Amino acid sequence: MFQNRVAITGMGIVSSIGNTVEENLKSLLKSKNGISPIINFKTRHLHDIKVGEILKTNAQLATFLKLPKDHNYSRTALLGCIAAKQAVAKAKIKDISLHRTGLISSTSVGGMDMTERHFKKFHENKNSSKFISSHYASDSTEKIADQLGITQYITTISTACSSAANAIMLGTRLIKTGQLDRVIVGGTDALSKFTINGFKTLLILSDTDCAPFDADRKGLNLGEAAAYLILESDAIVDEGNKEVLAYVEGYGNANDAFHQTASSDNGEGAYLAMRKALDVANIQPEQIDYINVHGTATPNNDLSEGIAMKRIFGERVPDFSSTKAFTGHALAAAGAIEGVFSILALQNQVMFPNLNFQTSIPELKIIPITKVINKPLKYVLSNSFGFGGNCSTLIFSKGK
Amino acid sequence: MKACFINGVASISAQATFNQSCFLEDVIVHNSKTINAIHPNYKDFINPITGRRMATGVKMGIAASKLALDSAQLACPDAIITGTGMGCIEDSEKFLNSIIENDEQYLTPTSFINSTHNTVAAQIALTLDCKGYNVSYVHGSVSFESALYDAQLLLHENEASNVLVGAVDELGNQFIQDIVISEENQSQAILTPFGEGAHFFTISSSRQDGSYCELKAIQIINIATPDSIQENLKEFLNQNRLLLSDVDVIVLGCNGDEFDCYYHNLQRLLFDTIPQIHYKHLCGEFFTASAFGFWVATNILKKQYIPNSVKLNNVEKSRYKNVLLYNQFKGRQHSFTLLTSC
Amino acid sequence: MDALKQELKKNIIEQLNLEDFTVEDILDDDPLFGDGLGLDSIDALELIVLLDKDYGIKLTDPIEGKIVFKSIEVLANYITENRTK
Incomplete structure (x- = not known):
């Protein structure tokens, strides 16, 4: 039934380790993290947490996008527009309306960064009331669509920290089944007091640089980011003789159905997501060359994910690393930025280090990659898991 | 795309729609600016210990999904897909208020957990022990249609035979007042009241006697x-x-x-x-x-x-x-x- | 001490929405988690906030919480020894 292979022909990213794909790659290769105390807004927790923050103000981002002074873009929308425009430019799309093009974006808090500043006083003046509509999760997606000129199918996914992986998955399915020819997929999330305090109540924020898959990991660093991929059908690629950065080869989505915020002891949801992705890609576990793990550095996630990996791969777990020690955990954007990193790994035949690792988790005895390593890579697997048991896995393969 | 049959339906709304034998014969005329749903007794569907932290939206979702599955005589679907415009906004308001009023101190996790937009689909999965495909759409007035489209695609791909699709929105308390005020400032404002509700459907690849x-x-x-x-x-x-x-x-x-x-x-x-x-x-x-x-x-x-x-x-x-x-x-x-x- | 236990029972019922319970239903030695009241890990996080807000006790480790929240009896003793307000 399925004939279309789904190619990635462009990508864009803004994260705490760079404002372009090239800057992100440079930081990854130099093992330079983007974790620091928060500066863009005041919070009581300044000294208790470190974050992966993009060191540009909203005003700077708005100027970059040439927005009018009275705009109502939330930071989530600003970041999303910048990353999505980069992706379109990279894919050398001249007239976006020439093919059936859709947009699937994802976000966890939407415009909460503005809502929390204006809540309770929305009607004091127009500068506040304009942010009522930017609260909606659909708002950043619509603004991206407006910036790109996408008028037909657009939607927004929110499955907590696995959101962007599901956006990539849906876009792939829509092209595979011939519903659309091109889909721009990804996610955006800005840091907000809302999420910082939310994660704080769960006692899973680290006060130091996070250490994924380390025995002494203390929790995660939150981050902010946006990243988008351009997915295109074979037909568009052939017609334009376009460069293919990588292919989306497999995908899987499952629910852990265990707990509202915690992962199960046997990593069932993660196991099922990886299993399905391998089945869709029609490859064996041993064909996976590198895994960009979810690896949030919370005691619970890393143990559960490690157990699931061992269930899939046995004692021969492929080379793996979590890049969250570079960027922090960018929630709904995480799956997209790690998609970009997975593609960069395939393009450059290189694996990125899992920073801050010292001792392996005793129950797992598995050791991530701790430095930049070059190696032939054909298949890269990327995991994204979220609250509510939402688990998703993507498999990317080398482009042509 | 392949055939999709609607085999089960359920509605919790500002009308007496939860009673499956009624079809808007006797309706309530609403004149206020905001209207709440007519809620069923949730204790019939949710045990009190599990239910005590659930947001209104989650309770509505669990009750409506149970009814939609029952009406299709299905115990557990292969996938759960939901749509919501605002998520469990009551809890988001509560968490926002606590942050502002207590200056980021003494915050508790429940209202934060309920604020994640996927919480309804997640808690239905938890209730049903459903480990299949699970996604939540949050794109305003096409949130439900996005979920429906995904369900249709899943059946078409043979990835599922029975999909539970639903939509939930809560009226909330504060944000809605802001929306009402902004609406009143429009030249031609929305004339219907603002409401809330939960609607769930069992969508299947095969037809049943009771198919809708x-x-x-x-x-x-x-x-x-x-x-x-x-x-x-x-x-x-x-x-x-x-x-x-x-x-x-x-x-x-x-x-x-x-x-x-x-x-x-x-x-x-x-x-x-x-x-x-x-x-x-x-x-x-x-x-x-x-x-x-x-x-x-x-x-x-x-x-x-x-x-x-x-x-x-x-x-x-x-x-x-x-x-x-x-x-x-x-x-x-x-x-x-x-x-x-x- | 008895007053503190009563206060704790009342606040726990309120904070954790245990609407089907009354103060009389909770015995001093009843296990709060598992088979007793049936509380779970999210309740533990809620109780950590209650300790901080009402008694000025800061617990940061959920595992430490598990010991402290064994029963009303244990909790009341812990509060008496450690409270700062």
Whole structure:
């Protein structure tokens, strides 16, 4: 039934380790993290947490996008527009309306960064009331669509920290089944007091640089980011003789159905997501060359994910690393930025280090990659898991 | 795409829709600006220990999903897909207030957990122990249609045989007041009340004795003008090999604001000889109100009857085969949904 | 001490929405988690906030919480020894 292979022909990213794909790659290769105390807004927790923050103000981002002074873009929308425009430019799309093009974006808090500043006083003046509509999760997606000129199918996914992986998955399915020819997929999330305090109540924020898959990991660093991929059908690629950065080869989505915020002891949801992705890609576990793990550095996630990996791969777990020690955990954007990193790994035949690792988790005895390593890579697997048991896995393969 | 049958339906709304034997014969006329749903007794569906932290939206979702599964005689679906415009907004408001009032101190996790938009689908999965595909859509007035489209795709790909699709929105307390005030500042404001509700459907690849109808197609359109939407609509019908004259009933999301011109054009120019239906005066306007319209349409097809309370004109037909739904919000988030009797 | 236990029972019922319980239903030695009241890990996080807000006790480790929240008896003793307000 399925004939279309789904190619990635462009990508864009803004994260705490760079404002372009090239800057992100440079930081990854130099093992330079983007974790620091928060500066863009005041919070009581300044000294208790470190974050992966993009060191540009909203005003700077708005100027970059040439927005009018009275705009109502939330930071989530600003970041999303910048990353999505980069992706379109990279894919050398001249007239976006020439093919059936859709947009699937994802976000966890939407415009909460503005809502929390204006809540309770929305009607004091127009500068506040304009942010009522930017609260909606659909708002950043619509603004991206407006910036790109996408008028037909657009939607927004929110499955907590696995959101962007599901956006990539849906876009792939829509092209595979011939519903659309091109889909721009990804996610955006800005840091907000809302999420910082939310994660704080769960006692899973680290006060130091996070250490994924380390025995002494203390929790995660939150981050902010946006990243988008351009997915295109074979037909568009052939017609334009376009460069293919990588292919989306497999995908899987499952629910852990265990707990509202915690992962199960046997990593069932993660196991099922990886299993399905391998089945869709029609490859064996041993064909996976590198895994960009979810690896949030919370005691619970890393143990559960490690157990699931061992269930899939046995004692021969492929080379793996979590890049969250570079960027922090960018929630709904995480799956997209790690998609970009997975593609960069395939393009450059290189694996990125899992920073801050010292001792392996005793129950797992598995050791991530701790430095930049070059190696032939054909298949890269990327995991994204979220609250509510939402688990998703993507498999990317080398482009042509 | 492959055939999709609506085998189970459930509605919790500002009308007595949770009672499956009623179909809007006796309706409540709402005159206030905001209306709450008529809530069932949730203790019949949720044990008190599990239910004590659940947001209203989660409770509505669990009860409605149980009823939708029961009416299709299904214990557990292969996938759960939901849509919500605002998520569990009551809890988001509560967490925001605590942050502001207590200056980021003494915050508890429950209202934060309930604020994640996927919490309804997640807690249904937890309740049913359903480990299958699970996604939540949050795109305003096409949140439900996005979920429906994904479900149709899953069946088409043979990735699932039975999918639970639903939509939930809470009225909340504070944010809605801000929305009401902004609306009042508009030149032609929304005239229906603002509401809330939960609507769930069991969608399956095979037909059952009790099937309501077949879901033929869904289309989501980001931007259109009152003129261009007519072309979009004709193209949509054309893709489904239907003529304008094949449409037996048109279900419209009119709410009285200036953007009703999108509906008026279709009513006047394309569908003046068939039954026209509206519903937001009964359930209120909210981001997933169109799921109430969908519930109305599934019932019309099964019962072959249009209740007076939803009629916009006096046209009747002896048989209803194709029902077309069209909804938009403020000139964006347009959707067409096509249902056929089975 | 008895007053503190009563206060704790009342606050726990309120904070954790245990609407089907009354103060009389909770015995001093009843296990709060598992088979007793049936509380779970999210409740533990809620109780950590209650300790901080009402008694000025800061617990940061959920595992430490598990010991402290064994029963009303244990909790009341812990509060008496460690409270700062």
